[in-house]
Amino acid sequence: MEYEEFCREQLAGLVRFAAALTGDTELAQDLVQDALIRAYPRWPKVSRLDRPDLYLRKMVVNGHLSWLRRWYQRSVRSSHDLIEAAHPVAADPAARIADAGHLAELLSGLSRRQQAAIVLRYFEDRDDAEIAQVLGCGQATVRSHVSRGLSALRIRAKAERAEASS
Amino acid sequence: MTDHDLLRAALTERASRAPDPEVVLANTTIGIRRARSRRRATAVAGTVAIATAAIAAGVMVLDRQGPTQSAHQVQPATAPTQQSSTARQASPGQQLPTKPSVSATLPFTFTAPAGFRWDNWSVTPSASMVDLRNGTSQVNALLTPTAPRQGGHQGNAQPTTVRGSQAELRQLTPASGGPVTVQLVWQPAPGTWITVTSSSAELARSVADSITLTPSDPPEAGAVASLPAGLAVSYWGRGNAGMTTVMIGPDEFADKTMCATLNFRSGTAPNEVTTSGQGQRAPLSAPDADGVRHTPDGRILVRQLDQNHWAQASLGTSAVTAAQLRDIILAASAH
Numbered sequence A: 001m002e003y004e005e006f007c008r009e010q011l012a013g014l015v016r017f018a019a020a021l022t023g024d025t026e027l028a029q030d031l032v033q034d035a036l037i038r039a040y041p042r043w044p045k046v047s048r049l050d051r052p053d054l055y056l057r058k059m060v061v062n063g064h065l066s067w068l069r070r071w072y073q074r075s076v077r078s079s080h081d082l083i084e085a086a087h088p089v090a091a092d093p094a095a096r097i098a099d100a101g102h103l104a105e106l107l108s109g110l111s112r113r114q115q116a117a118i119v120l121r122y123f124e125d126r127d128d129a130e131i132a133q134v135l136g137c138g139q140a141t142v143r144s145h146v147s148r149g150l151s152a153l154r155i156r157a158k159a160e161r162a163e164a165s166s
Numbered sequence B: 001m002t003d004h005d006l007l008r009a010a011l012t013e014r015a016s017r018a019p020d021p022e023v024v025l026a027n028t029t030i031g032i033r034r035a036r037s038r039r040r041a042t043a044v045a046g047t048v049a050i051a052t053a054a055i056a057a058g059v060m061v062l063d064r065q066g067p068t069q070s071a072h073q074v075q076p077a078t079a080p081t082q083q084s085s086t087a088r089q090a091s092p093g094q095q096l097p098t099k100p101s102v103s104a105t106l107p108f109t110f111t112a113p114a115g116f117r118w119d120n121w122s123v124t125p126s127a128s129m130v131d132l133r134n135g136t137s138q139v140n141a142l143l144t145p146t147a148p149r150q151g152g153h154q155g156n157a158q159p160t161t162v163r164g165s166q167a168e169l170r171q172l173t174p175a176s177g178g179p180v181t182v183q184l185v186w187q188p189a190p191g192t193w194i195t196v197t198s199s200s201a202e203l204a205r206s207v208a209d210s211i212t213l214t215p216s217d218p219p220e221a222g223a224v225a226s227l228p229a230g231l232a233v234s235y236w237g238r239g240n241a242g243m244t245t246v247m248i249g250p251d252e253f254a255d256k257t258m259c260a261t262l263n264f265r266s267g268t269a270p271n272e273v274t275t276s277g278q279g280q281r282a283p284l285s286a287p288d289a290d291g292v293r294h295t296p297d298g299r300i301l302v303r304q305l306d307q308n309h310w311a312q313a314s315l316g317t318s319a320v321t322a323a324q325l326r327d328i329i330l331a332a333s334a335h
Helices: A001-020 A025-047 A052-074 A081-085 A093-098 A101-105 A110-121 A126-135 A139-165 B003-015 B022-047 B048-063 B203-212 B322-329
Strands: B115-126 B125-135 B135-146 B156-161 B165-172 B181-189 B192-198 B232-238 B246-251 B258-267 B272-274 B282-285 B292-294 B298-306 B308-314
Touching: A001 A025, A001 A052, A001 A110, A001 B003, A001 B135, A025 A052, A025 B022, A025 B203, A052 A110, A052 A126, A093 B292, A101 A139, A101 B135, A110 A126, A110 A139, A110 B003, A139 B003, B022 B115, B022 B232, B022 B246, B125 B232, B135 B203, B156 B181, B181 B203, B192 B203, B258 B322, B292 B322, B298 B322, B308 B322
Parallel strands: none
Antiparallel strands: B115 B125, B115 B232, B125 B135, B135 B192, B156 B165, B165 B181, B181 B192, B232 B246, B246 B258, B258 B308, B272 B282, B292 B298, B298 B308
């Protein structure tokens, strides 16, 4: 598959994957652009892979992880975030559970690899082998990421329901 | 609804914040060009003496700007046209420039098949493309200064001709399966390659046979009468976001972080605008004497261009100043 052809076929899905992973338009754009630019000079090799689409997702995920590492070194919580943390808004618990945006907030509390595994499984419907290829780990590790990620989500959602009703 | 369904809904909501693929593609093209320039400069520095390398780098910079693209050139405005491509006056045998104009001018003309309308289009210094759509049918024409890369589909390539030029007809099967895509690729002039892609061989052939290297104007492109000194357009196009976007920065290869963004939109300007990818919004001031409105931080300007069109100009980094942003939106017009 040619580079230009790959972009035409896969770019829409790739930017949606990056947005689902990050929840941030600007960051998703940066990650996909970086991945495509870095993939271009290696394309003769990349295009011979069985699944160049998974390879590009791997580049996006790795970029996200390294971006987070850089960001953590210099990030400072904004005053708005501190106010939110000190005075959480207690909404109707039923409404909060049903709110997709809130569930996305919970997702952001998982480890980055758990997030990536959850996005690949539940947004892209990838199987264990595909997710393992993207994350560069074994299939058992993938199942662990997904299982623990889901458990963490349920625990956090339950804790917030309890907090909201108290 | 199960937890899994909620999770899928949450992720789908996050995915709806995806950036415009056309803008991503434009920035990627710019980034690739920059990376190539860096690699060339590195190669030169590694093989010749330092003094000679410095001279070579200077030549490369001059070459990149080109004889007609000085950094201080005021760019002309162009008028949009209707659905079909409208050719401009061109001298016979006109050679296509390898770096297209930074105005909203496609470096080729084509005839859209019956029922097809313009979907996405873009003009950048390194590629120009248009997508035509009729329901689920689609055909894409792409013009690049270099040959499209050869991939893993050579077994299905056949020689043919397009308007008397040698061409290649390719049948491409996506790695993930799905319908076969047909591509016609030919070189109509030195330094100019055209690729027409469609799921239908007839459609690809129809559009390919109609293409000439006469510049034409896309519809609903908007226009900018002049640019502030020192600024150039790096991208002009209409992507999936459904509005025309112009990226303006310190040079024609500036990436988006260095650019101000000008959007042309239909209808009446709103009273508040989105200020971040996270959906944060900010109110707009009342119009000043020139009809310009601004957000409280002054980073976004809005102006009603006519009864049916408005424009929004947004600052990127300090590469474009607030005064230049104001000049840009004052120079914008719908036609």
